[in-house]
Amino acid sequence: MSQRTVREVAKPNENEKMEDIRTPFSEFWRKFKKQKTAIVAALFICLFFITAIIGPYIVPYDVAEPDYDHILEGPSSKHWFGTDAYGRDIFSRVIVGARISLAVGLSSVLVGAILGSILGLISGYYGGWIDNVIMRIADVLFAFPGIILAIGIIAILGPGLYNVVFAVAIFSTPMFARIVRGSTLAIKETVYVEAAKSIGTKDKRIMFKHILPGTFSGIIVYFTMRIGTSILTASSLSFLGMGAQPPTPEWGAMLSSGRDYLGVASHITFFPGMAIFVTVLAFNLLGDGLRDALDPKIDN
Amino acid sequence: MDKKILEIKNLKTYFFTDNGIVKAVDGVDIHVNEGETLGIVGESGSGKSVTSLSIMGLLNDTSGKVVDGKIEFQGRNLVDLKEEDMRKIRGNDIAMIFQEPMTSLNPVLRIGKQISEAIRLHLKYDKARAKEHTIEMLKLVGIPRAENIYSEFPFQLSGGMRQRVMIAMAMACNPKLLIADEPTTALDVTIQAQILDLMKKLKKDVGTAIMFVTHDLGVVAEMCDRVVVMYAGRVVERGDVYQIFENPKHPYTKGLLKSVPVLRQKVERLASIPGNVPSPKNMPKGCKFAPRCKNVFDKCWEEEPPFYNVEENHSSKCWLCE
Numbered sequence: 001m002s003q004r005t006v007r008e009v010a011k012p013n014e015n016e017k018m019e020d021i022r023t024p025f026s027e028f029w030r031k032f033k034k035q036k037t038a039i040v041a042a043l044f045i046c047l048f049f050i051t052a053i054i055g056p057y058i059v060p061y062d063v064a065e066p067d068y069d070h071i072l073e074g075p076s077s078k079h080w081f082g083t084d085a086y087g088r089d090i091f092s093r094v095i096v097g098a099r100i101s102l103a104v105g106l107s108s109v110l111v112g113a114i115l116g117s118i119l120g121l122i123s124g125y126y127g128g129w130i131d132n133v134i135m136r137i138a139d140v141l142f143a144f145p146g147i148i149l150a151i152g153i154i155a156i157l158g159p160g161l162y163n164v165v166f167a168v169a170i171f172s173t174p175m176f177a178r179i180v181r182g183s184t185l186a187i188k189e190t191v192y193v194e195a196a197k198s199i200g201t202k203d204k205r206i207m208f209k210h211i212l213p214g215t216f217s218g219i220i221v222y223f224t225m226r227i228g229t230s231i232l233t234a235s236s237l238s239f240l241g242m243g244a245q246p247p248t249p250e251w252g253a254m255l256s257s258g259r260d261y262l263g264v265a266s267h268i269t270f271f272p273g274m275a276i277f278v279t280v281l282a283f284n285l286l287g288d289g290l291r292d293a294l295d296p297k298i299d300n
Numbered sequence: 301m302d303k304k305i306l307e308i309k310n311l312k313t314y315f316f317t318d319n320g321i322v323k324a325v326d327g328v329d330i331h332v333n334e335g336e337t338l339g340i341v342g343e344s345g346s347g348k349s350v351t352s353l354s355i356m357g358l359l360n361d362t363s364g365k366v367v368d369g370k371i372e373f374q375g376r377n378l379v380d381l382k383e384e385d386m387r388k389i390r391g392n393d394i395a396m397i398f399q400e401p402m403t404s405l406n407p408v409l410r411i412g413k414q415i416s417e418a419i420r421l422h423l424k425y426d427k428a429r430a431k432e433h434t435i436e437m438l439k440l441v442g443i444p445r446a447e448n449i450y451s452e453f454p455f456q457l458s459g460g461m462r463q464r465v466m467i468a469m470a471m472a473c474n475p476k477l478l479i480a481d482e483p484t485t486a487l488d489v490t491i492q493a494q495i496l497d498l499m500k501k502l503k504k505d506v507g508t509a510i511m512f513v514t515h516d517l518g519v520v521a522e523m524c525d526r527v528v529v530m531y532a533g534r535v536v537e538r539g540d541v542y543q544i545f546e547n548p549k550h551p552y553t554k555g556l557l558k559s560v561p562v563l564r565q566k567v568e569r570l571a572s573i574p575g576n577v578p579s580p581k582n583m584p585k586g587c588k589f590a591p592r593c594k595n596v597f598d599k600c601w602e603e604e605p606p607f608y609n610v611e612e613n614h615s616s617k618c619w620l621c622e
Contacts (some may be wrong), residue, residue, distance in 0.1 A: 188361070190408040191398050198356055198398075199391030199418035199469060209417075213408040 031293040038289020043281040048279060051095055061089035063096045063249045072265040082267040083256060090268060093249035093274050100250045101279065104161060104243075105231040108168035113223055115169065116176025117215070121207050123177065124184025135181070138174035140293045146171045146229075147236055154242045161250075164243040174253040177223055204295075217294040220261030221287055235276050237266035251276050304372075305509050306332040306355070306477055311369035313347075315362065322580040324350040324364065326533040332477060337503060337510040337522035339541070341464065342555065345577040347533040348513045352479045353512075356396055357386045364437055373477070392422040395470035399460035399482040405454035411438075412450035415469045422473045437468040460491035464498065471502060481513045494544045496522055517560050521545060526613075529553050532577050532588040539614030549616035551593045586620070595620060 030040065059065075061079075067087030075082045081090035122132040141149065151165035187193060188211060196210050235252030237243040244250035246257055251272040260267030313325040318493065325347040330337045340348050342412065353359055354366050357378060371378040371485040373394065395418075406414060415437060416430040425433060425503055431450070438446035441464040454462060463483060484492040496519065503510055512523055520527055520541065522560065527544045529537040537550040548554045555573040575592040584590050590600040599619050608621035 020438070034347055191400055191404040194358060195396070195404045195419070195466070195469070196414075197358055197390070198396040199472075200387045200389070200421055201391075201417060202387065202421075205417070209409065209413075210406050214406075 030294050034288060034293060036043040036272060037285050037295075041285035041289065044278070044282045045286060048102065048282070050097060051098040051125050055095040059092035059095050061092040063088060063093045064247045070192060072261060072268070074265070075121065081271040082265070084254075084265075084268045085261060088246055088247075090254075090271050094271055097249045097272065097275065098253045098279075099256065100161070100230050100244060100248065101234065101276075102253060104168070104182075104234040105227045108230050108234070109172055109223060109226045110164045111165070112172025112226070113171035113176050113219060116173040116178075117180045117212065117219060119173065120177040120180025120182075121184055121212060121216075123210065124181035125188055125203070131181075134177065138177050141174045144171070146233060150233060150237055150243065151240070155236065157180070159242045159245065161219055161248075162242050164234050164237050167237070168233050171233075172226055172230065172295055174228070176219065179218045180212075180215050183218055184211050187211045187214045221291040224290055225284055225287030228280035228287070231283070232276065232280050303334045304331045305334045306330075306511070307370075308351070308355070308371045309370045309372070310352060311351065311371060312367045313350050313359065313364055314367050314583075315364045317363055320565040320581060323583075324533055324580065325354065327369070328533070328535055329529070330528055330535065330538075332509050332511055333526075334476075335503070335507045335509055336525040337512055337523050339520040339527040340511065340513045340530060341515060341520055341527060343515055343577060344532035345532075346530040348515075348530055349481055350533075351530075352396065352481050352511065352513055355479060356390060356394065357381070357383075361461055388422070391470075391475070392473045393475055394477045394479065395473070395475040396481065397466050397480045397483045400486050401466055402486065403457050404466055407454055408452060410451050411457070412466055413471055415465065418469060418472050433472070434468075436473050438465070441465070441468045441471070442494075443468070453504075459470050459487055460494065463487060463491075463495055467495070467498065467502070471506065471508070474506060475508060477509045477511065479511045479513070482515070483512075483517070484519060485514070493521075499523070504608070517556060529556070532583065533580070534588060535617065536589065537616040537618075539592065539611065543611055543614040547611070547614075549610050549614070549621050550589075551595050551617045551618075551620070552589050555592075574604075587617075 008230050017070040065088070067083070070079070070083050070087040071085055073079055073083045073087075079089050079091065081094060084090055084093075119134050123131045144152070149171045150164070150167035153170060154163055155164065157163040193206060193210055197205050201210070216297045234243055235250070235255070238250045238252030241256065244253045246253055258265070258272070261268055308328060308330045311325055311328045312323070315322040315324055328347070328351060330338070330340070330351070332483065338353065342348050350364065350534055355373075355378065359365060360383075366379050369379070373389070378389070381389070392557045405411070412431065412434050412567050415434045419425055419430045419433050420427070423430075423433070433462070435446045435450055438449055443449055443464055444460060447466075449457070454465075457465065458474050467483075483499070484495050487495060499510065500523065502508065512520070512521075514520060527539065527541050529544070529550065532553050538546070544553060545557065548557055553574070555571070558571040559573065561570055573592055578584060578588060578591060584601065585597075586602050586604055587593070587600040588604070590596050591602065597619070605617050605619045605622075607615040607617050609615045610621050
């Protein structure tokens with residue numbers, strides 16, 4: 001009786017049936033959830049977001065109020081991360097600093113991504129001299145080391161957080177422009193773009209409705225990784241005294257004010273430093289995971 | 301019946317490449333009458349697709365350019381039109397269906413969005429009315445669950461369904477001329493038959509003229525009123541579908557017809573035309589078909605033959621018909 005009937009064999013397995021329905025999102029999720037490091041990074045980034053949003057309301061101490069009775073204290077049960085030269089609670093300052101770092105990182109990359117995508121689209125779609133001009137400017141920007149370029153921009157605009165956002169945005173733009181241009185060049189040759197043209201669709205519509213969504217997978221990956229880099233650059237600028245000014249609890253600025261006490265109270269620089277390190281690492285790992293999940297050529 | 305809707309006169313489309321000029325279409329005369337189906341036949345590289353792209357004015361992104369000739373559509377010469385005016389004609393008066401239904405729909409846009417795009421652009425309908433019209437079109441081309449398909453993505457449809465969507469998209473604004481560039485080549489035979497039936501039905505109901513570009517002679521016999529045979533960027537024979545199939549005059553047409561398999565015929569091998577279409581870079585001086593022609597004689601090598609009328613509405617570009 002081990003012979004199975006035809007009907008039994010032909011009957012679709014429940015699991016198989018579920019596999020059949022593959023939307024692009026489920027495909028993405030299927031690959032993404034296999035990557036444990038990226039999941040951990042994503043969870044950490046969620047925590048980071050929550051901290052940034054509610055952090056300032058839940059911190060135990062005022063971040064600006066000096067407390068001269070407890071200066072340069074090491075980590076304890078009262079001050080988890082210790083206190084700095086003015087007796088301010090470093091834990092509270094790191095928590096509140098998350099909001100600034102996130103805001104700077106996110107907004108600068110967002111501005112850079114929007115600018116870069118538009119330029120890349122125009123460049124790739126129209127080609128010719130427009131392409132040449134935009135890409136040569138991008139090449140020039142690429143030739144500068146990022147931080148030097150940012151310093152140059154700050155030197156012109158003056159120090160301050162808004163100018164840091166602008167500077168970091170400027171130096172994120174060319175990379176986005178290049179990525180989007182590359183995808184645009186490929187997508188504009190596809191039959192569906194030709195088909196869209198054959199029904200009389202306008203250039204602007206073809207660029208933004210037909211081509212741009214196709215470049216998103218590349219943008220998302222780079223966007224995520226870029227947030228990490230931007231946080232790092234913004235912190236560096238603040239460390240150099242060109243971004244957030246004391247007493248703002250910005251991570252880079254905290255490193256800067258703690259560096260004189262490295263020998264006697266290394267915890268002042270250690271905790272903000274760790275915050276920067278872990279955050280940047282998390283964004284990079286998430287970006288890696290997204291790339292592996294979004295690339296149709298990688299199938300594991 | 302015999303009012304010409306499209307008349308192509310002496311069209312020359314050349315491609316300017318780094319390796320020199322490629323004369324993809326070299327002096328083609330074709331006309332399409334109102335409401336008829338014209339078949340354009342020829343093997344790969346004979347200039348069929350370039351001709352249709354020239355009509356649509358879609359050569360801008362390539363190195364190709366119409367260097368000479370006229371494409372008259374309803375009395376207007378499309379070659380001279382500005383891009384802006386051409387855009388108004390595309391999709392509205394002349395529409396096109398492409399060969400590969402799997403790649404001719406944008407994978408990231410919903411079906412409904414892609415069809416209603418043309419409707420909103422040309423008919424100036426508002427969103428709700430465009431949606432209504434789109435669903436109507438989907439039903440017209442025989443798509444079940446049209447309301448659901450409206451908000452689905454192309455990957456959820458089969459090849460045949462996608463080609464129906466393409467046809468719905470092309471027919472959405474009631475074009476006067478539909479250019480179908482090998483619309484059934486990528487489909488399997490049963491679906492092919494369905495799509496052909498659909499196109500026939502649409503032609504009958506809507507009265508659209510169809511320019512049917514294909515290399516499938518069976519499809520031509522099924523669909524077309526008149527046939528134009530192209531070879532190496534030129535028209536070599538044209539006539540009624542019956543005249544062409546029953547009384548082919550040009551050796552190339554004869555060869556094409558012989559290479560079609562016939563049911564219940566006991567032959568080991570199909571006849572074929574030896575050789576390939578000559579490379580555009582070293583075209584023979586006289587008749588372009590001379591190197592592959594069985595009946596070639598001295599004159600063929602020296603001079604290109606003109607068109608000879610062999611019957612009413614049937615002419616062939618061959619010295620044999622002199």
